[in-house]
Amino acid sequence: EDWSYALVVDQTRPDLAWPLRAAGLWAGPEGSLLLWTVMLALALSAVVRRTSDRVGPALLGGLTAAYGTTVAVVANPFERLSAPPSAGLGLQPVLEHEAMTWHPPILYAGMIAAASAAALGLGGATVVHRRRAWLLACGLLTVGLATGARWAHVELGWGGYWAWDPVENAGLIVWLLSAAAVHRPRSTPIAALTLMAVVWGTTLTRIGVVASVHAFADDEPLRLALLGIAVFVTATMALFMALFMVRLRRVTTQLPTSSRSQSALMLTIAAMVVAVGTFEPAVEALFGGDTAAIAGTYYTRLLWPLVMVAAALCLASDRQPIKAGVGALAGVLLSGAGAGVFGMVVGAAGGAIAGSALALRGRPGRLAHVGLGVFLIGVAATFGTQRASVTLAVDAPVDIGGVVAVHRSIDLRPGTARSEAVARIEVDGHALEPSIVAYHTRSRRTSEMDEYHPWASIGGTRQVIFVDGDAERATYQLYWHPRIGLLWLGAALVALGSAVAFVSQQLVERGSTVVDRV
Numbered sequence: 326e327d328w329s330y331a332l333v334v335d336q337t338r339p340d341l342a343w344p345l346r347a348a349g350l351w352a353g354p355e356g357s358l359l360l361w362t363v364m365l366a367l368a369l370s371a372v373v374r375r376t377s378d379r380v381g382p383a384l385l386g387g388l389t390a391a392y393g394t395t396v397a398v399v400a401n402p403f404e405r406l407s408a409p410p411s412a413g414l415g416l417q418p419v420l421e422h423e424a425m426t427w428h429p430p431i432l433y434a435g436m437i438a439a440a441s442a443a444a445l446g447l448g449g450a451t452v453v454h455r456r457r458a459w460l461l462a463c464g465l466l467t468v469g470l471a472t473g474a475r476w477a478h479v480e481l482g483w484g485g486y487w488a489w490d491p492v493e494n495a496g497l498i499v500w501l502l503s504a505a506a507v508h509r510p511r512s513t514p515i516a517a518l519t520l521m522a523v524v525w526g527t528t529l530t531r532i533g534v535v536a537s538v539h540a541f542a543d544d545e546p547l548r549l550a551l552l553g554i555a556v557f558v559t560a561t562m563a564l565f566m567a568l569f570m571v572r573l574r575r576v577t578t579q580l581p582t583s584s585r586s587q588s589a590l591m592l593t594i595a596a597m598v599v600a601v602g603t604f605e606p607a608v609e610a611l612f613g614g615d616t617a618a619i620a621g622t623y624y625t626r627l628l629w630p631l632v633m634v635a636a637a638l639c640l641a642s643d644r645q646p647i648k649a650g651v652g653a654l655a656g657v658l659l660s661g662a663g664a665g666v667f668g669m670v671v672g673a674a675g676g677a678i679a680g681s682a683l684a685l686r687g688r689p690g691r692l693a694h695v696g697l698g699v700f701l702i703g704v705a706a707t708f709g710t711q712r713a714s715v716t717l718a719v720d721a722p723v724d725i726g727g728v729v730a731v732h733r734s735i736d737l738r739p740g741t742a743r744s745e746a747v748a749r750i751e752v753d754g755h756a757l758e759p760s761i762v763a764y765h766t767r768s769r770r771t772s773e774m775d776e777y778h779p780w781a782s783i784g785g786t787r788q789v790i791f792v793d794g795d796a797e798r799a800t801y802q803l804y805w806h807p808r809i810g811l812l813w814l815g816a817a818l819v820a821l822g823s824a825v826a827f828v829s830q831q832l833v834e835r836g837s838t839v840v841d842r843v
Contacts, residue, residue, distance in 0.1 A: 331411040332356055332402045334678055338415035338766060345416060348425040349816025352416050354531045354547060355402035357429070361527065362392040368441045379447030384520070384561075385441060391554045399546040415767045416741060419482035421764075432469030432496055438462035439499045440523040442457040446506065446516030447565055455510040457830045459503055463693075464823030466500040471816035478809070480827055481772055481790065486707075494603040495526030498596045499819050505592035506827075507690075508585040513569045515593060520522020521555075524601070528555045529607060543603040584642030591635040598627045625713065629671065632701070636674040639694065643681035654703045659783065661807055663709025671708075675701025685725055690826045703784065703811030711805040717750070718798045725803060730788070732799045742766055748791040748799055752777070759791035759801070784810025 328334055336356065337351030352355040369385040376382075396402070416425070442458035450458075473493060477483035484490070502519040507516060532548040602619040640649050654678020660669045679698025682691045713725050717732035733749040747760040757775040764770065776788045788804040 326335070328411065328413060329405050330402075331406055331629060334406065334410060334413040336413070336416055338413045338742055340740075341415060341421075344426040345421060348420075348429075350402075350628060351429045351433075352420055352425070353545065355396070355400045355404075355480055357401045358392060358396050358400050358531070360430070361433055361437075362389060362396055365389045365392060365439050365440070368437045372441055372444065376448070376450050378445065378448035378450050381441070381444035381450065382448065384444040386555075388524070388558070391557070395547070395550040395554070396420065399550050400407070415764070415833065418762070418764045418769050418771045419480060421474060422480050424476035424480075425471055428469065428472045431465060431472060435462055435465030435467075436467050436496065436499055436523050436526065439503050439519055442503065442506065443516040445522070447508065447513060447520070452510050456507060457827055459506040459510060459828040460823050460830060463500065463507055464820045464827065466496060466503060466794070467816055467820040467823065468495050470500060471813060471820070474816075475813060478806075479774060479776070481774060486809070488699035489602070489619070489624050491603045491606065492526075492530050494599050495522070498522045498603065499526060501592050501599065504764040505589040505596070508592070509589035512589065514566060515570075515589065517565050518593070518596070521562050522596070523557055524555050524558045525604070528552060529604070570657045584638060587633065587638045591631055592637065595628055595631050598631070599624065609760075620715055629667075632671065633674055634716055636678055639678050640681055643685060645681040645684040648684040649677040649681040652676040652678070652683070653699065655680070656698070656705070659702050659808055659811070660705040661709055663711070664705050665708055668708035670705075672702045672705035675699065689821060692825055693819045693822025694821055695737065695762040696815045696820075698815070699811050699818060700815025703808055703813075703815055706808030706811065707806055709807050713803045714792075714800070715803065716798055716800045717725075719796075727804070728805075730799070730801070730803065732794075735794050735799060745790070746794075748790075748794060748801070750789060750801065751800075752787060752789060752803070753779070755787075757789050759789050761791055761793075777793050778810065782807065782810045784814065786810065799842045804840045 326337075326339065332353060332355055333349070333746045336352045337346045339348075349356070351360045365385065366389050369382060369389050372385055373382045391417035391711055415421070427476070438458070439462035441454065442462050445458050446455050471495070473496075474486040477488070478486040478495075487493070499519060499522045502515055503772035506512060506515045506519065528551040529537060533549055546664050550670045602623050605619060640646075643649070653676045654672040656674070656679075657669045659676070660672030662669075664672065675698040677698070678701065682698065685691045711726070715723060715725055715730065717723055717730060717734055719734065720728050722731045729752070731751045733751065736749065737746045738745040738747060742765055744763045744765070745760050747758050750757050750759070755777045757777065760773045762771050762773055772790050772792070774790045776786050778784075778786055784807075784811050786804075786806045788806065790802040790804070792800040794800060
């Protein structure tokens with residue numbers, strides 16, 4: 326509440342609950358870079374204590390110093406105002422959500438864990454130690470991306486649970502490469518690509534070049550500093566790759582034959598596909614072109630064939646045709662006819678992966694594979710999302726595609742910093758209260774949805790959005806998202822599977838240490 330600090334004035338106000346006031350630290354470029362640098366320094370200290378290798382700590386130490394210098398010189402979060410106001414503006418309306426308190430820090434932790442794992446992979450850490458580091462990164466990134474997707478699902482300003490926004494894609498790229506590294510922890514190229522993806526993802530978020538609802542405001546000195554860090558890291562990783570190629574005894578053009586190697590290859594290719602679509606607008610901007618994000622059809626047309634190939638490789642490796650067939654049938658049924666033929670094919674692939682993985686025993690990572698299959702079924706089912714717009718008179722029931730909706734009233738709740746118009750509506754007997762919120766300090770307003778989950782829908786959700794209204798009638802938008810709950814369940818299983826495999830690798834490491842001592 327010290328209004329002499331510019332960061333405090335820009336990102337908080339007196340009536341905010343303390344968790345959201347604390348979240349104001351990472352709501353702007355200066356505070357978020359400060360948090361990023363502190364977390365990177367903590368990761369550096371952990372790596373120094375856990376390994377005797379010098380390469381990993383040197384890389385992380387260089388990054389920490391570079392970001393710390395950037396914070397001190399061009400992104401000072403402790404800048405003071407000569408004439409402090411009596412209160413602050415508060416968070417941007419789209420950020421004023423409880424998920425703001427945990428989603429960014431978890432995602433930051435996942436990105437930094439991936440950078441740490443990459444640094445260890447480029448050094449001389451043991452395979453067990455590398456795999457543990459990659460599993461930790463994978464688990465944290467899964468939680469970070471899933472909580473962000475859930476936030477975007479309930480907060481309308483983000484464009485849906487996944488809108489292929491360049492900034493959220495940056496996290497997906499690192500997740501794909503981390504998953505590839507879990508399958509190939511010895512791979513120097515994957516480690517180098519991951520470190521570059523982390524740094525470039527951090528840069529893309531804050532330089533304001535690419536049009537994004539996530540991106541921070543444009544600032545020329547900060548842009549140049551972050552681009553300088555990204556270019557230097559890219560050059561360093563290119564040197565690592567050159568040395569790696571020189572050390573190879575022979576270069577083979579044969580595709581990897583083991584299932585783990587093939588999985589790593591498919592995940593790496595998927596990461597490259599997402600990276601091209603994500604960074605293309607930034608490259609185009611350098612030549613004065615359009616900075617708009619590439620449409621989602623680019624990603625779906627290229628990624629879904631990769632998903633099918635990866636599913637086929639997974640099934641060939643598991644060798645559980647009966648269980649995979651049963652899972653595929655379940656995936657088709659859960660996807661539903663509304664998802665279309667393509668959606669049901671994706672659902673079948675997800676079900677087959679989950680079914681075959683369930684039949685395996687003794688593999689620590691099988692739970693993560695089950696989660697991936699469940700997640701794909703959830704994605705396929707949401708292809709059948711339905712939408713309806715309706716204007717309802719007070720207390721007049723209306724049947725909307727088999728759903729009975731009754732508008733009851735609109736309650737006005739004035740306030741100093743924000744005011745609300747809360748609509749009361751019953752949908753199939755469930756009382757919901759969507760609202761329109763006006764933020765006076767920001768001169769903006771947002772629509773806040775409400776939702777419920779029919780007990781027989783197996784993860785389906787009905788959303789209601791209040792559009793406008795008066796004393797006699799109100800306009801609503803109603804959404805039906807079939808099986809979307811499987812997205813969150815699948816992500817939770819992937820994260821839990823990563824944690825189980827992490828603990829398993831820790832036991833393996835302890836066992837190896839005991840053997841060495843004996």
